[in-house]
Amino acid sequence: MTALAQTLRFTATDVTGTHTVEATEVQRALPAGAVARSIASKMALPDDVPWALRSDRTSVFLDDDVAIGDQIETDTPITIFPRTHLGGRTRAEV
Amino acid sequence: MTSVASTATVPPWDAPLQALGLRPLDDDVAYRNGMIGFRVHSGWGTFEANGKPRSRDPLRGQLGRPGLWKLVTNRRNGRLRRVFDLPPSILPRDASIADRFEAVADWVLATSGGKADSCWSPPAEEELERWLPPNALTLQVGETARQGDMICDTGRLTFDFPVVTKIPRDLPALRREWLRELLADTQDRWRMVRIGLAGRSEVHAQVDLSGAPHEVLEELVPIGVDTLRLVVSLVVEPADFLVHGADGCRALEVSPNPRSQI
Amino acid sequence: MAEHWTVSLALRLDKNGPVVLREPVTEADLVDPLSECWLHSVLRRGHPDVELEALRPNVVPLFSEGGTTCVGYTLEVVDSNGTRARHDFTMRSLEGAASRGAQRLISRGDMRQGDVYYFEIKADRGPGISVPAASDATPLAGHASTKPIDPLTVPIGPLLEQSRTVGPQDEDVIKVFYTEEALARAESLSRRGAESDPAVETGAVLLGSLASCPSSGDLFLLVLDALEASDADEQQFSLFYSSNTWGRIQAVMKAMQSQPATRTFRIVGQCHGHPFIPGGGAPPCEVCPRLPVCGRSSVFVSTDDIDWSRAVFRRQPWHLSHIFGLNARRENVQGLFGLRDGRLLERGFHVIRDFQVEGT
Numbered sequence: 001m002t003a004l005a006q007t008l009r010f011t012a013t014d015v016t017g018t019h020t021v022e023a024t025e026v027q028r029a030l031p032a033g034a035v036a037r038s039i040a041s042k043m044a045l046p047d048d049v050p051w052a053l054r055s056d057r058t059s060v061f062l063d064d065d066v067a068i069g070d071q072i073e074t075d076t077p078i079t080i081f082p083r084t085h086l087g088g089r090t091r092a093e094v
Numbered sequence: 095m096t097s098v099a100s101t102a103t104v105p106p107w108d109a110p111l112q113a114l115g116l117r118p119l120d121d122d123v124a125y126r127n128g129m130i131g132f133r134v135h136s137g138w139g140t141f142e143a144n145g146k147p148r149s150r151d152p153l154r155g156q157l158g159r160p161g162l163w164k165l166v167t168n169r170r171n172g173r174l175r176r177v178f179d180l181p182p183s184i185l186p187r188d189a190s191i192a193d194r195f196e197a198v199a200d201w202v203l204a205t206s207g208g209k210a211d212s213c214w215s216p217p218a219e220e221e222l223e224r225w226l227p228p229n230a231l232t233l234q235v236g237e238t239a240r241q242g243d244m245i246c247d248t249g250r251l252t253f254d255f256p257v258v259t260k261i262p263r264d265l266p267a268l269r270r271e272w273l274r275e276l277l278a279d280t281q282d283r284w285r286m287v288r289i290g291l292a293g294r295s296e297v298h299a300q301v302d303l304s305g306a307p308h309e310v311l312e313e314l315v316p317i318g319v320d321t322l323r324l325v326v327s328l329v330v331e332p333a334d335f336l337v338h339g340a341d342g343c344r345a346l347e348v349s350p351n352p353r354s355q356i
Numbered sequence: 357m358a359e360h361w362t363v364s365l366a367l368r369l370d371k372n373g374p375v376v377l378r379e380p381v382t383e384a385d386l387v388d389p390l391s392e393c394w395l396h397s398v399l400r401r402g403h404p405d406v407e408l409e410a411l412r413p414n415v416v417p418l419f420s421e422g423g424t425t426c427v428g429y430t431l432e433v434v435d436s437n438g439t440r441a442r443h444d445f446t447m448r449s450l451e452g453a454a455s456r457g458a459q460r461l462i463s464r465g466d467m468r469q470g471d472v473y474y475f476e477i478k479a480d481r482g483p484g485i486s487v488p489a490a491s492d493a494t495p496l497a498g499h500a501s502t503k504p505i506d507p508l509t510v511p512i513g514p515l516l517e518q519s520r521t522v523g524p525q526d527e528d529v530i531k532v533f534y535t536e537e538a539l540a541r542a543e544s545l546s547r548r549g550a551e552s553d554p555a556v557e558t559g560a561v562l563l564g565s566l567a568s569c570p571s572s573g574d575l576f577l578l579v580l581d582a583l584e585a586s587d588a589d590e591q592q593f594s595l596f597y598s599s600n601t602w603g604r605i606q607a608v609m610k611a612m613q614s615q616p617a618t619r620t621f622r623i624v625g626q627c628h629g630h631p632f633i634p635g636g637g638a639p640p641c642e643v644c645p646r647l648p649v650c651g652r653s654s655v656f657v658s659t660d661d662i663d664w665s666r667a668v669f670r671r672q673p674w675h676l677s678h679i680f681g682l683n684a685r686r687e688n689v690q691g692l693f694g695l696r697d698g699r700l701l702e703r704g705f706h707v708i709r710d711f712q713v714e715g716t
Contacts, residue, residue: 005259005296015602015668016623017609020498024260027242027257034232037237042500044387049667059603069242080669081602087557087594087660088630088681 005031008074012039012053015036015081019043028069032062039080102195106186107132107139110196113204130206132199137182141202146298147176153277154183157290158252160304161205178202179285181317184310197307204305211305216251219244225315231255235327239333242322245349251303251311253319255326257289258333259296265337268349273297273336275350280329286318287325297333358505361417362482363429365450367457368474369467376466378478379452379457386415386431388666391673391699393431395530395575396440401697403574404505404566410436410686411604417479418444426477449698459640461631502671505566505575507715508620512569512576513702515708522692523704529696530674531576532552532705536660538562539707542582542627543690546680549590550631558594559628560584560674563612565713577674578711583608583626594660595628617713625676628653633682640684654681655691 001007005014006080007025021042026035036051056077063071072078077090108118111132115223116125124125125132131142133281143163149155152174183348186195204211216222222244231242240280242255277297281289288300301318340346367377394408411433418428435441454475461467496553516532536540539645542560549558560582568575583716597605605623612618634652644650657677669675676702677693693700 002256002292002298002454003297004241004254004298005256007259012354015606016669016672017356017606018672019621020672022500022501027239027241027256029243030217030239031229031232031241033232033365034229036242037234037553038237043670044236045668045670046384048383054599054602059599062601065124079602081597081599082664083649084664085589085594085596085660086559086626086628086658086664087591088581088632088654088656088658089593089660 006069008069010072010074010076010078012078012080014043014045015079019045026068029067030069031065032068032071033064033094035068036062036064036080039078043080045080045082052081052083054079054081059061098185105134107134107195107224108193109189110186110192110199112141113196113213114199129334130203132184137185139182140172140201141180141206143179143206150174151202151288152281153274153291155290156288157254157298157300158302159205159208160210160302161201161251161306162288162302163205163208164279164281167284168277178206181314183313183317187195194309198310201307207300210249212249214305215248216246216304216307217311219246220317222246222348225312226319230319230323233323233326234335235330239329240326240330242326249304250268251306252300253303253322254300255322256296257299257326257330258295258337261295261297261337262265263295269336270339271349271351272340272346273333276329276332280325284321286321289325289329299329328337335353358371359416360482360539361415361479363415364478365447365454365457365475366478366482366663367454367461369471371474377457377461379453379460379475381453381477385450385453386413388429388673388695389443389449389669390433390672391697392445392698393433393443395443395673395695396528397433397443398435398528399575400503401441403435403439404507404575405503406435407502416476417477426479428548429479430478442447442660446697447475450477452698453702464490470596476548501624504643506580507566507568507575509570510567510578512567512572512574515711518704519558519706519708521704521706523702525704529694529703531577532692532694532703533572533576533711534579534705534707535563535711536707538564538579538581542579542678543680544628545582546629546678547631547688549629552590554592555629555631556592557628557631558585558590559626560586561623562625562627562678563621564624565572565610565622566624575674577676579624579676579705580621580711582627583584583628592632604711620713623662623668624672624674625678626668627678627680630679632657633686634684638684644684649685650685650689653683653689653691655679655683655689656681657693660699 006028008028009024010060012023021039032053040051041084054080055072110276111125111306115127116132127142133140147165161178166175166177166249168175185196186192233240240255245252277289286301290298292298297324301322303314303318306314363381365379366375369376376716390413394411396405414432416430416432417426418430420427428444430442430444434440458473459650462469545560548554549556562579563581563583564577564579565579566575583605585597585601586604589598612621632654661677665677673695680690683689691702693707694703
């Protein structure tokens with residue numbers, strides 16, 4: 001396998017534990033941010049929300065711009081989080 | 095008898111092509127010598143190697159070759175052609191920049207034998223990165239994401255994306271045929287981008303600018319990478335479907351082409 | 357054979373003015389309505405085992421009587437056994453798509469932020485919107501799955517008899533039963549931030565179980581605990597769950613789900629405080645002393661609250677948002693919001709003394 005095509009696999013879950021993706025053959029060189037967006041798409045989560053990944057082993061958010069293979073090992077359980085906040089600033093129109 | 099002077103204009107690429115020994119044919123849009131021909135169609139300039147290509151398989155043995163040469167299939171008669179496409183912006187609009195086109199034509203001829211110029215060096219990586227938008231080599235399309243690579247070395251400048259990272263060994267034969275059909279069709283439809291099998295189980299898409307004259311690289315690099323991204327974004331999901339997800343899809347139980355082999 | 361329609365929104369800047377934009381209604385716009393249809397027309401009709409992904413949906417416009425004006429639409433669904441169900445929605449359920457169209461008008465300079473605009477549904481016969489029943493009919497380099505509902509079996513009658521009601525009651529929404537302790541805890545954690553100076557937003561996730569009544573087949577929700585959003589970034593008008601916040605929540609959930617008494621617990625919503633006086637702190641209006649209830653309060657779901665809920669609780673139509681705030685008289689008020697007509701709207705709930713899972 002060429003270096004570009006080296007892959008890893010992991011299980012990703014959403015924050016409520018309801019949706020799970022068994023991701024296989026994810027290129028190690030892919031930035032974590034791109035992987036997060038593709039996982040969100042696979043779970044049919046909204047695509048207008050910024051998503052982040054967190055390693056359940058180290059409890060650390062993965063850096064969007066760093067290759068995922070440089071941040072986790074294969075079979076690391078991952079959680080996908082929305083980078084959005086609650087808050088009372090803007091009332092939704094009723 | 096009154097003679098009428100011809101009012102046909104001479105295209106700006108005429109002089110550079112004639113300098114390289116190509117002669118115009120009767121239709122004024124094509125040129126040819128013993129080795130290659132040139133034609134303009136839909137604004138693109140296409141060089142084509144004369145004679146039968148040595149390789150019989152358009153998807154094998156092409157990755158890593160210098161320049162934009164690729165094998166395409168004439169769908170009407172099944173004939174394999176070896177072509178090198180240039181985007182409209184590279185063709186000269188007037189004679190004042192015809193010199194630049196002569197350097198481009200030189201590049202086409204120099205790479206037609208499949209060998210790189212070992213004395214040629216690409217621009218510095220920092221300069222190449224300035225010509226590209228941020229994250230140009232990261233592609234995310236729905237559920238699928240791919241990381242591309244810029245191979246920048248003496249004699250080499252190639253942009254590469256993996257399309258399929260692993261074709262399973264036990265992929266059913268008919269699905270392999272459909273995968274091949276998809277890849278060959280993509281290869282035929284889209285200019286500049288070369289699709290090929292790497293090793294036994296990977297599929298890659300490339301745009302190779304090795305040996306290109308530096309004066310056109312600032313234009314060709316973003317065009318090439320944009321085209322590469324477009325082609326990969328179109329082909330990666332159906333390719334993934336054929337490799338991983340098509341179980342139970344009855345439409346794929348019919349062969350697309352009894353003669354194809356992967 | 358079902359008719360197929362393509363639905364879009366026509367936006368106008370003047371009520372009787374020309375259409376200035378047509379905004380397509382996409383598959384993504386219909387995910388929440390489809391989830392709601394699944395909840396009310398399938399799960400609550402005694403079929404908790406039918407997965408959302410198993411439904412084949414179709415959008416059918418609803419026209420005003422005798423007219424050509426589209427006033428809403430019906431989502432018709434068919435499950436793998438051929439059983440049909442339907443649920444109606446008003447055009448308000450497509451406010452998200454309308455808002456998207458409005459943003460486009462703002463981007464191209466045809467409208468300014470805060471301007472009023474009008475929208476209506478336009479329906480044309482066509483290929484229709486496929487409304488994906490979530491992902492993964494075709495695994496692409498990976499397989500997606502969704503946790504089954506697996507509700508507790510609990511007769512609803514005794515719960516209704518012993519409960520007190522809070523807020524407006526509506527038979528068309530899933531019934532929610534809060535234990536006294538869970539409600540008190542949710543309020544306490546949500547109002548904690550009001551004690552800071554300046555006040556900040558604090559909150560918790562609501563934990564509970566889905567339950568199914570063995571006689572009626574109805575599905576309902578039990579809210580049994582509230583788990584503090586600790587280590588969150590708490591600001592005057594925002595509450596951001598950090599990596600540590602979620603890490604702790606997940607660890608606690610994992611521990612709970614490994615115990616028989618709390619095996620069926622899941623995150624069913626969130627609560628937080630809006631510890632500010634409505635209207636920018638303006639005093640009560642002149643007639644307020646004569647009114648039994650003050651009509652101005654900080655109890656509302658904000659656009660941030662809606663986006664957060666949409667992201668966290670995708671395809672979980674039973675989810676709740678509980679807001680604890682203040683009215684203009686500086687009195688504590690609260691409101692529970694749940695999915696109805698594709699939007700988070702205020703709703704009522706029941707409060708029970710206590711709840712124990714059978715066998716524990």
